[in-house]
Amino acid sequence: MNNRVNGPAPHSASPLPPLGSERLASVAARHRAHFETSWRTRFLAGGVIAILLALAVVAMIRLEVTPDRFLSGLSRLGTFVVQMFPPNDEGKFWFFVKALAETLAIAFAGTLTAAVLAAPVAFLAARNVIPNVFVRFAVRRGLDVIRSVDALIWALVWVGVVGLGPFAGVLAIICVDFGALGKLFSEAIETTDNRASEGVLSTGGNRIHRIRFALIPQVLPVMASQVLYFFESNVRSATIIGIVGAGGVGQYLAELLRVLDLPPLGVLIFMILVTVAVIDVISSRLRLAIIGQPQRP
Template identity: 45%
Template sequence: MSDTTIRLDTITAADIAATRARLPAAFGAPLRSRALRWTVGLLALSYLLYLHWLFDFDRVFTNLPRVWVIVRLMVDWSQFAEWDHAELLRSMAETVAMAYLGTTLAALVAVPLGFLGARNVIPSRVFRFLTRRIFDGCRGLDQLIWALVFVRAVGLGPIAGVLAIFVADLGVLAKMFAEAIETTERKQLDGVQATGASRIAALRYAVLPQVLPVMISQTLYQIESNSREATILGLVGAGGIGLRLSERIQINAWDQVAYIIVLIMITVALIDSLSKALRIRLIRGA
């Protein structure tokens, strides 16, 4: 069959029928899968229509002119000299300070917690389950929710922001530290213990040196990501640049809003590159 020349004028209906019987897929998908495809497509389409109706999506297009109004106001920086630069820069620094303080404190507390949550340190399954669930609880609620709660508990200001970052990060870092501790080499621990060292000394000299670079690098990464997150904590009153941003949005000072966003982007980019450089140095040194 393969070495014969196929002549189109000699193909008969019987040939076609035979080929169709042999290779049904070459003649298009079978009816069943085609029907299935259509049903799924129609269901997806009607679901999207439902969402369109649920959120009144038409307004995206009818309100677009209002977006242009904001954008036009945002790019007009003719009042630049009159903005309160000192206040804005101070708030930006406050945001970075909040991120640094909250993350570092969380890291310091997370080290012992990480040891408590690691399987090779505390073998008790019940205990580990409980500590892990506590970490999950801290992590599961967003930083912004914690901020809102702490603003209510300790009042407006950066302290609420620091506490929110601290609690949310405690969950993240303790979990990561516990996992890092669980993946350490067992042999070094055995070696130190063979010299008759106490349990604490064994952890100090066998486990800590293995995980410390990992811990520091993870903390640096968290500082980096928290300085990004901390910029919005002020929107709920927890201090920092977000507070200034929220004031400017409320009085429709769109030019300054754009300026603050640019400030945030520059600061975040600076911290990113600084922390990346430090982390690379750390990995090389270790």
């Protein structure tokens, strides 16, 4: 009895020995289905890859994508870049600064307004807030319809409605971001922890208290992080929509490209790149601070 009690520890307590070639072959033989891929699976995978490659080739042929055109395009692009040097603003520097500030204002006003409008609507699209499937379906499809139209199309629409200028650009960004942020906010609300909501309801709280004290504290950092990211993206979008007359620096870009006045175009592009880089650094640090992650060096 003593030998049994004081004997060596059970074999399960010791670490498993590494698998040798013979042991590995034995395991593979017993579990052949996990180590071998059937010919049917290989055939299907190869067929899918072949179909995708064939579609890509057909698309390139129909769209007239040829190596000659690509190489000639790169050559012309190189010529444009060379002609931008040395950069020369030709006395338009402060006009560029004013237009760039207008672009930032368009992006900021559009993003902030869209976030304020999308936040309450997102609760109507969340499954854990609105159990009525018909209401939720209608709100979700409405958000999908709005965000399915590109910002450039919205800008063209609003230019025709309210006229040229930054107001049309702000309205275009509001429309696009309202649908996108509403969808993202609703998904963030649906992923919240239900235990906080149950705790609020168990203490006598109603649905409003549940949203205020259980859901909003959980999703607010995520919402703020998403709004910052959209602002960063909308700075670039506001640059593009200005080409169709929706205000901002895009009007100067379109004019300089139309007449191939490349030295001031180089100055303007450099200003846009610096502005976007600075905003990217600041917004990244703010997002990390909001969601509670340590700052990266």
